[in-house]
Amino acid sequence: MIVLSNDFINGTYRLSKMQFMIIFRLAERIRQEDTDFRTESFTLSEFVGLKKGQAIGNLYEDCREACKFMKGLRLRIGKRTYQVLEFVECPKYKGYIRLRFAKALQPFFLGLKQNFTPVDFEDVQKMGSGVRIRIYLFLRQHLTLKNRHFDFKKIKAMLGYLPKAYPRFKDFDRRVLQPAYSDIKKFGLLDVEQEIRFLGRQIDKLVVKIKGAVKKVKKAVVPPTSAKPPMPACNTIPGLPPWMNARTLEKLRQEYPEDYLMYAVQVVEQKDNVENPMGYFRSLLPREDFQKEFKAHVSELAKKQHAIDLQKAAAKEAEWESHVYQLFSERNNACRQQFFEQHHNRQTVEVYLRHLQKGRNLPHNRRYYQEWMKCQLMFDALPEQSKIAYKGWLVKTYGERGDYDQKFFATEMKNSAYYQLFMER
Incomplete structure (x- = not known):
């Protein structure tokens, strides 16, 4: 069950069926005691209501695109506009999405004690379009009044149509209102009748008489011999x-x-x-021009996907490069420690120490000296005065937080040959 504020229902906006499903799926997760919106996770199959044996088609991609579009969408409710979603995460090929309502919508979904309308998610999911859902919500909102009065121009504006759209009521009635009434009756939601009232030769008001829910009639069982072949799978695709x-x-x-x-x-x-x-x-x-437009569209999508793939590859490459630098540094330091253990004497230590101090502006030298000082055996062998002086220089140059530790990996591979030349001398 979904509970919507009547102010939200009476807003001036136009949404597709998929966009309504996004709002309803999130509203369905709201609890009566909630005081704030939560980030909700859905599998795509659960979100679009895909049933076993149902064709997928472009349904998943349409759902992802609708979620991304909704993040930047604002709805006019009353005299203000409101952002719908403040968090959207729908990674490709992952099979899930994560969404959260914008906080500005809290008055329309949380803590509703009056001026609200309860709606069953399964009922609105049956409707054929977003406009039909809006009309059903208008009527469901005033179920107890039995008669719902509409102004022709106002109802067009509330449904998100421009004034120039459907200038004749006959077209608006045939293309918008009657298909909605048909769905409402077909799925047993309400029994409605429309009456047109004129003021002179102009349409004054539309009066929709609401008689309550229609009793659902069970379908007759068709004998197996006369059963019709199943409809194509695409007939069951929502949207x-x-x-x-x-x-x-x-x-x-x-x-x-x-x-x-x-x-x-x-x-x-x-x-x-x-x-x-x-x-x-x-x-x-x-049409050839439309086919060219489609090819350009596919090409543009391919370029965007290629750019995304390159970004992912670059991020992965940087990750592995950093890993290689770290491994090389550790191995190089281990070789150096082994060398000093085999040639452990004050003369060797002091020669290497002077070399490091002389070229201490090189990042790899600072790295080696720091690691060398961490080794207790080498630490004891260092001249005390040189050790204190070099530690002071490190702190003065890079601070006490050890930020210099992060500066060595990037140049480790480039400067490693410098150490090898020194060791060969």
Whole structure:
């Protein structure tokens, strides 16, 4: 069960079905005693509600893109705009996403004691589009009033349509309202009837009569001999546009690549002023300019992915390079300690000490001297005056926190030959 503030329901915004699912999935995790939003983790299969045997298609990628888009999205509620998500983590090929509501939305989801509407997640998930979900929420909000009054211009604005969109009520009713009523009745959510009231020749108000929930009728059992073949898997994909017929899409897959078809679907869905989406969709497919646009889109995605892969490779390379430097330094120091153990006399120690002090501006020399001083055997052999003087120089130059320790790995490989030349002399 999801609990939404009525102020949130009555906001002025337009969301896709996938974007609504993101909000509802997070709202579903909220507890009554919560005082702050938590970062919630979901598997992608759980998040999109994918069932066993259901085709994936581009559903996962659409979900990831919708989450990224929602992070920068702001909704107008009342006279203010509010950020929706303040944290989004959806790594590619990891199979999970992590999300958190922005704190500004707390008044609309947390501690609601009045002016709220409870909604069942399964009910809204059945709706065919984000606009249909909004209309259902409007009606569900005023279920006890039995009649919901809409102003034509205001309802268009609340649904996120520009004033120029659907200037005629006939088109708005056919393309927006009636499909929503159809879904609401089809899934047994509410029994609604619409009445149009005129003021002169102009439409004054829309009155939607709400009669409560429809009794769900059990489907008749079809004998096995007359059972119809199963519909294509794409018919069960949540988010498939209501204007797209599953059988038609299956036939088109034999002529065009699936990613090309899905790109065309997205282009059509992003346009608000298309009166015949299916006709426009079919007209796009054979056009050479649209095919070039799709190739450019794929190329751009490939470039972005290549850049991401390069960044990951560079990060991994730097990690291994640092590891190699550290191993080489440890091995080089071990060889040096072994040399002094075999030639342990004050003369050898003092010669090497003078060499290090003479070239102490070299990072690898400071590194060697520091490690040498840590060894108790070599520490005892060092002249006390030189030892104190060099320690003082290290502290004065790099501070007491030992920041100089981090400065040696980067030049270890480059300067290691210097020590080898000294040892060969």
